[in-house]
Amino acid sequence: MTDRLVSVAVPVPALGLLTYRVPAGHAMPMAGARVIVPLGKRTLTGVVVGEGTAFDTSFAIRDVREVLDDTAFVPADVVALTEWVAEYYLAGPGAALAAALPPHGLTARADSFKTIRIAQLTAAGIEAVGRMDKPEGLSPQERAGLSPQVKGARQQEALQILAGAPDGLPSGALAERGIPAATLGRLKALGLVAFRDDRVDRDPFGHAVSASAAVPMRALTAEQQAALDQLLPLAEARAFRVALVHGVTGSGKTELYMRMAEAVRRSGRGVLMLVPEIALTPQVAALFRARFGTSVAIQHSGLSDGERHDQWHRIRRGDVDVVIGTRSAVFAPLARPGLIIVDEEHDTSYKQDETPRYHGRDVAIMRGKFAGALVVLGSATPTIESYANATAGRYVLVTLERRVLDRPMAQVQVVNMRDEIADEGTEVVLSKPLRAAMRARLDAGEQSLILLNRRGLATAVICRQCTATLECPNCSISLTVHGHRSLPGRRAAPGGSLRCHYCNFSKPVPTVCEACAAPYMERVGFGTERVEAEVRAAFPEARVARVDRDTVRRKGSLVAMLERVARREIDVLIGTQMIAKGHDFPACTLVGVISADVGLGLADFRAAERTFQLLTQVAGRAGRGERKGQAIIQSLVPDHYSIRLATSQDYRAFYDKEVEFRRTMRYPPQVAMVNVIVRGRTFGEAMAAAREFADAARGGKGYVILGPAPAPLTKLRGEHRAQFFMKGTSRKGMREALQLALSRKPELARRLSVDVDPLSML
Ligand code: ADP
Numbered sequence: 001m002t003d004r005l006v007s008v009a010v011p012v013p014a015l016g017l018l019t020y021r022v023p024a025g026h027a028m029p030m031a032g033a034r035v036i037v038p039l040g041k042r043t044l045t046g047v048v049v050g051e052g053t054a055f056d057t058s059f060a061i062r063d064v065r066e067v068l069d070d071t072a073f074v075p076a077d078v079v080a081l082t083e084w085v086a087e088y089y090l091a092g093p094g095a096a097l098a099a100a101l102p103p104h105g106l107t108a109r110a111d112s113f114k115t116i117r118i119a120q121l122t123a124a125g126i127e128a129v130g131r132m133d134k135p136e137g138l139s140p141q142e143r144a145g146l147s148p149q150v151k152g153a154r155q156q157e158a159l160q161i162l163a164g165a166p167d168g169l170p171s172g173a174l175a176e177r178g179i180p181a182a183t184l185g186r187l188k189a190l191g192l193v194a195f196r197d198d199r200v201d202r203d204p205f206g207h208a209v210s211a212s213a214a215v216p217m218r219a220l221t222a223e224q225q226a227a228l229d230q231l232l233p234l235a236e237a238r239a240f241r242v243a244l245v246h247g248v249t250g251s252g253k254t255e256l257y258m259r260m261a262e263a264v265r266r267s268g269r270g271v272l273m274l275v276p277e278i279a280l281t282p283q284v285a286a287l288f289r290a291r292f293g294t295s296v297a298i299q300h301s302g303l304s305d306g307e308r309h310d311q312w313h314r315i316r317r318g319d320v321d322v323v324i325g326t327r328s329a330v331f332a333p334l335a336r337p338g339l340i341i342v343d344e345e346h347d348t349s350y351k352q353d354e355t356p357r358y359h360g361r362d363v364a365i366m367r368g369k370f371a372g373a374l375v376v377l378g379s380a381t382p383t384i385e386s387y388a389n390a391t392a393g394r395y396v397l398v399t400l401e402r403r404v405l406d407r408p409m410a411q412v413q414v415v416n417m418r419d420e421i422a423d424e425g426t427e428v429v430l431s432k433p434l435r436a437a438m439r440a441r442l443d444a445g446e447q448s449l450i451l452l453n454r455r456g457l458a459t460a461v462i463c464r465q466c467t468a469t470l471e472c473p474n475c476s477i478s479l480t481v482h483g484h485r486s487l488p489g490r491r492a493a494p495g496g497s498l499r500c501h502y503c504n505f506s507k508p509v510p511t512v513c514e515a516c517a518a519p520y521m522e523r524v525g526f527g528t529e530r531v532e533a534e535v536r537a538a539f540p541e542a543r544v545a546r547v548d549r550d551t552v553r554r555k556g557s558l559v560a561m562l563e564r565v566a567r568r569e570i571d572v573l574i575g576t577q578m579i580a581k582g583h584d585f586p587a588c589t590l591v592g593v594i595s596a597d598v599g600l601g602l603a604d605f606r607a608a609e610r611t612f613q614l615l616t617q618v619a620g621r622a623g624r625g626e627r628k629g630q631a632i633i634q635s636l637v638p639d640h641y642s643i644r645l646a647t648s649q650d651y652r653a654f655y656d657k658e659v660e661f662r663r664t665m666r667y668p669p670q671v672a673m674v675n676v677i678v679r680g681r682t683f684g685e686a687m688a689a690a691r692e693f694a695d696a697a698r699g700g701k702g703y704v705i706l707g708p709a710p711a712p713l714t715k716l717r718g719e720h721r722a723q724f725f726m727k728g729t730s731r732k733g734m735r736e737a738l739q740l741a742l743s744r745k746p747e748l749a750r751r752l753s754v755d756v757d758p759l760s761m762l
């Protein structure tokens with residue numbers, strides 16, 4: 001008999017597919033089934049990706065220990081998608097598969113749900129209750145005779161409670177009503193009660209549903225209708241297509257998505273909608289839940305492992321036909337996807353910043369291609385890449401130019417901070433126009449949103465005598481001051497703490513310089529904490545809240561805060577870009593941007609695009625209700641094109657200018673890029689290894705190698721880092737060169753991070 005071999009992905013980074021033999025007596029597992037396999041001295045759970053081949057006979061092929069599933073645990077099309085991810089992003093197939101699994105997917109059995117034990121009356125039990133219920137005509141002896149077994153009052157009570165619940169009651173609920181498990185056990189022994197195990201799904205967004213009042217079906221605006229007329233035939237064609245919906249903020253894209261989703265699910269196919277991490281998910285999910293009820297599942301990283309696990313299995317069982325989730329939901333085991341929506345496609349949270357470094361939008365497009373589905377990318381500020389694809393005719397372009405009900409766009413004003421500093425000194429955080437506008441909103445009982453894309457109190461602490469700054473000992477980046485809510489001004493007072501935003505190292509703020517012992521430590525720059533202190537000082541009566549990664553660590557706290565804003569319990573909300581995402585607060589009529597320049601100083605070719613996106617999006621938060629909105633943007637470089645064109649909210653002009661810059665400088669989308677970071681214990685070691693590896697990857701056609709050079713963060717979490725870029729028109733050429741280099745230098749594999757289509761150059 002010939003060997004029956006399977007190819008298995010195991011969740012070990014950097015390992016390729018492994019071949020195992022299926023021993024006689026075991027059925028051949030399907031692609032997508034989990035198997036237990038030996039690896040070295042370990043035993044691991046892996047996923048079968050297909051039939052195996054014994055191309056290398058020098059290795060003894062080992063046997064599969066156990067086959068866990070007789071069907072595909074991971075659907076075959078999702079397995080294929082992860083194989084594409086592994087190849088495109090140069091990640092191990094196991095690492096790619098792990099991204100597609102529910103939490104503990106490789107350890108849990110397919111049926112490992114939270115189960116609860118339900119007690120229910122048997123036929124004999126029902127009869128016994130019937131006799132207990134009509135005591136009038138019966139003497140006590142007769143009653144005892146008819147139901148001789150039921151002794152205690154507890155047992156009788158239990159039977160009576162159960163009689164009122166034809167579907168049975170969880171044993172936990174009975175315990176709460178004073179019926180202990182032992183009583184139920186005795187009734188079971190008497191044959192009066194039976195148990196069954198029910199599996200329950202923890203509902204991760206029950207509260208979000210209750211928070212959203214039923215959304216009335218609205219008549220579409222003419223633009224929405226035209227967009228729908230353009231998009232629906234594409235969905236009905238059941239062929240792969242990508243459409244880019246470029247709709248200004250407030251143009252009603254969500255309603256459009258819901259109409260499309262409704263049509264597609266009615267045609268018997270599934271709908272997958274990706275939303276950015278994480279703030280937005282509950283809002284959008286609640287809208288969809290209100291419209292589609294329990295046929296919606298949600299997948300995002302803010303859920304507990306148990307919740308995610310339950311949702312994953314609901315999808316896999318086919319209980320739902322609409323899935324809404326963040327990045328990893330692109331791998332949801334949804335059958336027959338007919339429509340895949342990527343909302344806010346420009347959002348950087350779609351890119352995973354650890355292996356596999358995939359982009360959720362691009363994987364979504366691939367999934368659409370495999371499934372023959374329509375992929376809809378939506379944004380008010382599409383990426384240059386996507387818009388270029390649309391102008392080149394590769395994507396269908398759908399444009400929504402006006403806000404629903406012809407609500408006006410926010411009026412945007414730029415404040416030149418150089419003038420403010422000349423008038424008020426370098427301390428100024430809130431300019432005069434911004435303060436006046438906030439005052440007016442407070443008096444009118446309206447809300448303001450204040451954005452600064454930088455956390456903390458100060459960006460750095462510097463010694464005025466020797467100019468030493470305080471850096472993280474593990475990462476080459478300055479430490480940020482935190483923890484001084486009420487201290488305006490600049491002096492670095494004792495008691496605060498210094499923190500690293502990369503590795504979370506922290507220490508107290510020193511009062512004297514560590515280098516020269518001079519007592520002149522000064523804070524420079526400022527973050528959201530400082531803005532909060534200034535706002536509280538300027539408007540003591542205002543109800544102020546702050547949202548950034550420091551305040552929303554706890555699961556659910558961001559959602560709770562946004563709900564408070566929606567209930568208008570907050571007058572001024574201060575935050576980082578978390579608050580710039582598509583929230584819809586009708587009572588917010590003012591948006592203030594403390595510094596538009598935060599991103600512009602960065603050595604990243606996407607700096608202008610990021611700035612334009614952020615400013616346009618945040619201005620789009622103002623005036624979404626009946627009242628007109630206003631945005632005030634503070635900047636030291638008000639003439640920069642990204643700021644100027646965000647002010648006039650002219651996407652097309654920005655795109656034309658930016659794409660020209662990318663073309664002349666040969667940046668994406670003109671070329672593709674790959675970033676390779678090489679780590680070492682010393683900087684010399686990292687550079688030497690990077691040089692060796694870059695040399696091994698040189699020589700192919702269609703790309704050039706730039707570097708190696710010190711990475712912008714030369715030290716991160718204690719490791720030294722060097723990097724090089726590959727840039728060219730042939731992604732395939734670059735991929736093959738890297739694969740070849742890896743096969744030549746396998747010892748370097750564990751010291752490399754390869755980032756295909758990197759989003760950040762830092
Ligand atoms: P976008 O996502 O394009 O920024 P939203 O989908 O959040 O815009 O819609 C903006 C606002 O307009 C929301 O409050 C939404 O409920 C409302 N809206 C959407 N479509 C309609 C419509 N056809 N009629 C009335 N209001 C609508």
Ligand code: ZN
Pocket residue numbers: 472473474475500501502503504505717
């Ligand atoms: Zn650090």
